[in-house]
Amino acid sequence: MRFTLPLLARRLRPPVAPPEIKVSELTKKYANLPEKYIEDATRGVTYRTPRGINYRPKEQRTFKNYVGLERPWAFESENEKEDINYSPFVEPLRHWFFFKGDRVQVLVGKDAGKQGLVELVIPERNWVIVGGLNGEVESNKDEDGYIYSYAYTERPLLVPSQVALVDPGDLLPTEVEWGYTETGDKVRVSVRTGRIIPLSKKTEETHQYKSPANYVENEKDTTAANMKVTFKPRLTTFEMEIAEELGITEDRIPKKTYWY
Amino acid sequence: MVSMPVKYFGTLLNAVSSPLRSFRPALVNAKARCIHTSSVWEKESVSGDQKSTQDVTVTTAKDTSIAETTSETAPTDSPHPMDVFFEPKDNWDKLDIVVGRPWAKEDLRLKSNSDLHKLWYVLLKERNMLLTMREIFKFNIIPGPERLYKVEESMKNLEDVVRERNKAYFELETGESGERKCKYELTRIGLWRMHKMEQHTIPKRLNKKWLEKYPQYIEDDKVDEFLTLYKEKLLNKKKRNKVRDRMIVESLFRRFPNVDKQLLQETYPELDIEEISKSEKASSPTVQ
Numbered sequence: 001m002r003f004t005l006p007l008l009a010r011r012l013r014p015p016v017a018p019p020e021i022k023v024s025e026l027t028k029k030y031a032n033l034p035e036k037y038i039e040d041a042t043r044g045v046t047y048r049t050p051r052g053i054n055y056r057p058k059e060q061r062t063f064k065n066y067v068g069l070e071r072p073w074a075f076e077s078e079n080e081k082e083d084i085n086y087s088p089f090v091e092p093l094r095h096w097f098f099f100k101g102d103r104v105q106v107l108v109g110k111d112a113g114k115q116g117l118v119e120l121v122i123p124e125r126n127w128v129i130v131g132g133l134n135g136e137v138e139s140n141k142d143e144d145g146y147i148y149s150y151a152y153t154e155r156p157l158l159v160p161s162q163v164a165l166v167d168p169g170d171l172l173p174t175e176v177e178w179g180y181t182e183t184g185d186k187v188r189v190s191v192r193t194g195r196i197i198p199l200s201k202k203t204e205e206t207h208q209y210k211s212p213a214n215y216v217e218n219e220k221d222t223t224a225a226n227m228k229v230t231f232k233p234r235l236t237t238f239e240m241e242i243a244e245e246l247g248i249t250e251d252r253i254p255k256k257t258y259w260y
Numbered sequence: 261m262v263s264m265p266v267k268y269f270g271t272l273l274n275a276v277s278s279p280l281r282s283f284r285p286a287l288v289n290a291k292a293r294c295i296h297t298s299s300v301w302e303k304e305s306v307s308g309d310q311k312s313t314q315d316v317t318v319t320t321a322k323d324t325s326i327a328e329t330t331s332e333t334a335p336t337d338s339p340h341p342m343d344v345f346f347e348p349k350d351n352w353d354k355l356d357i358v359v360g361r362p363w364a365k366e367d368l369r370l371k372s373n374s375d376l377h378k379l380w381y382v383l384l385k386e387r388n389m390l391l392t393m394r395e396i397f398k399f400n401i402i403p404g405p406e407r408l409y410k411v412e413e414s415m416k417n418l419e420d421v422v423r424e425r426n427k428a429y430f431e432l433e434t435g436e437s438g439e440r441k442c443k444y445e446l447t448r449i450g451l452w453r454m455h456k457m458e459q460h461t462i463p464k465r466l467n468k469k470w471l472e473k474y475p476q477y478i479e480d481d482k483v484d485e486f487l488t489l490y491k492e493k494l495l496n497k498k499k500r501n502k503v504r505d506r507m508i509v510e511s512l513f514r515r516f517p518n519v520d521k522q523l524l525q526e527t528y529p530e531l532d533i534e535e536i537s538k539s540e541k542a543s544s545p546t547v548q
Contacts, residue, residue: 015511016504016507016508016511018508018511019508032361033406033409034362034406034409034410034413036409036413037405037406037409089511089512089515091512091515091516091519092512092519092520092523092524092527093520093523094520094523160518208358209358215360216358217360218357218358218359218360219348220359220386221359221360222360227367227370228370229370230370230371230372230375231369231370231371231372232372235429235432235433236429237425237426237429237430237438238373238376238422238425238426239426241373241374242373242374242377245374255461257459257460257461258459258460258461258462258463258464259441259457259458259459259460260457260458260460260463260464260470
């Protein structure tokens with residue numbers, strides 16, 4: 001009997017893997033990069049089979065369904081590390097209320113009850129990092145064990161439970177919902193007092209510049225002066241108009257053809 | 261553009277940083293990296309190499325008379341015509357090159373046909389330059405790797421706008437869009453396939469080569485057998501996916517007991533979420 005027992009034992013099914021993480025629209029807006037580039041960079045595609053009927057559509061990639069504190073398209077990010085075989089479950093949320101530069105109250109931990117400004121938002125994990133709060137002091141050591149510096153690093157806070165937005169009227173944490181003004185703008189409204197919570201200017205910030213006014217134009221960029229309307233509607237196709245300009249005349253009579 | 265004609269190197273590809281893997285460094289929360297610290301040394305080495313190459317060219321010019329004449333006639337400061345195919349020299353030292361957004365369709369609709377014709381060749385030259393730079397930076401970090409994607413996006417938008425204008429003309433004149441036609445066809449195995457129609461000089465029934473390439477559907481016992489097995493396979497896959505979704509929802513309930521049930525019902529319409537929320541697996545306090 002004891003020899004057959006291991007055979008009879010039911011094999012445990014491996015734990016189910018969570019669905020694949022998608023890069024949220026907030027990070028895409030912050031990136032200010034083409035969507036296809038972000039897709040390729042997050043997946044870390046090293047090789048893709050060429051197009052053709054003799055190839056199976058397949059790709060070699062390094063993405064391990066993990067998004068951490070670093071940006072997903074970052075060079076040598078945590079996605080490429082071999083140690084991470086952990087893929088997290090993320091609570092699906094219908095609405096997102098937290099943006100960069102918001103005043104926020106911490107509800108959990110040793111800094112509970114304190115208020116701070118949001119520095120970083122990671123909607124892929126429902127994370128928010130508040131500046132100067134909920135952190136740990138880490139010591140950087142030498143090879144000989146000699147401590148040469150200390151660093152304070154903020155730890156992320158989970159959105160629905162561990163952190164709350166602050167009402168600008170009475171500076172107390174509130175529940176928030178999306179609403180519309182008379183002009184049709186989408187705004188955040190606090191449920192308790194009905195006051196509008198405005199967005200800060202830091203939401204305009206992207207990976208490359210703080211605000212669009214600060215952007216320095218490159219040599220190859222087209223300026224606003226060059227964007228004049230030159231289109232005049234005419235009853236011709238694109239090819240006909242170009243041929244007219246270049247002085248090409250088409251006199252040949254096409255042969256009869258079959259489409260199938 | 262991603263599919264490069266690279267031979268299969270096996271596991272070696274993971275060790276090498278190909279252009280696709282050489283992504284922009286993260287400025288936010290980025291730790292100090294060795295690449296940034298070594299930038300000063302790189303600049304010095306580059307300038308040293310340039311000097312050495314210049315010396316080499318001078319010594320060779322003395323040996324041959326033809327080279328001397330060319331060096332005298334050509335002014336040293338004027339740009340070489342072949343420089344267009346490479347990155348401008350000001351960008352050589354930069355680790356990151358920031359450029360604007362790609363051409364959107366709304367911008368391109370303002371421009372006339374001749375302007376679009378010129379812009380196409382500007383973009384084509386830029387893409388050609390970026391592809392050569394990608395080949396040069398094959399085993400290194402290319403600065404501004406998203407430029408190629410931006411150029412390709414704007415080229416695609418330009419093509420779409422041209423197609424839009426041609427479509428308007430043909431629909432007004434002939435009542436049809438002047439585009440290549442497509443239709444669904446039954447293959448020999450009994451599966452539907454999207455067929456893009458092509459132009460031929462002879463009709464279909466006489467074209468033996470074409471009929472060999474695309475064999476027509478014939479009623480057959482073996483085809484029916486294949487189709488039943490194929491449908492069974494698809495159904496099994498569907499069932500397995502349903503079980504997997506159920507397990508995902510259970511684990512979500514275990515971790516987050518206050519999760520939005522309506523949203524889960526919308527994302528997984530085949531499952532009964534309320535029934536799952538009352539089950540034992542969803543309510544167990546231990547996290548897997």
